[in-house]
Amino acid sequence: HAVQYPVGALTHTPHGLGVATMLPYVMGYNLPAATPEIAEIGTALGLPRQDRNADQLADATIREVARLFNAIGITRTLADLGLPEDRIDWTAEQALGIDRLIKNNPRPFDLPAMQRLVRAAYGGDMSAAMMRDGARFQ
Structure with missing residues (x-):
């Protein structure tokens, strides 16, 4: 939400569209702090758990959210x-100045983390957004 406020002011785009555009990138950024919750979303989406651990299921969840958004025409990048x-x-x-969010x-x-996130969402670079412990992963 916080990123869409300045983006919306510059682009005059609907708030929900901007928030949806950001969601896969923000999910990737939040993996280190919310892997079990993101994996749970994947289960709710019907992703097969099979032999996946929580990290693998969370990664698959983010890819599935991005795929679903693409399928329904959500803008992919800032x-x-x-x-x-x-x-x-x-x-x-x-x-970053919107403290409540x-x-x-x-x-x-x-600031550097927010800049990386916004740059990743601008260029469509999920690998830059999806970082665990400072290391990119596939």
Whole structure:
């Protein structure tokens, strides 16, 4: 939600569309703090648990959410929403300033983390958003 406020102000896009655009990236960012909860969402979506551990199921959940959103026409990136590239850092700074939303996030944010998240969502780079313990994973 916090990222869509400045994005929406610049792009005049519906709040829900921007929030949906951000969701897979934010889920990826929150993996270290919310893997069991994200895996549970995957179970609710009907993803087979099979021999997957929680990490694998959470990863599959994020990919499934992105797939579903793509199938119904949700914008895939902040660039596709019309965010100017030169406003990425400004967007991150503005989003970080919305304390009531940032404080509710399961994983803490600092400015570099928010900048990475916004850049990942701008360029469609899920691997940059999906980080555990500072290391990217597939």
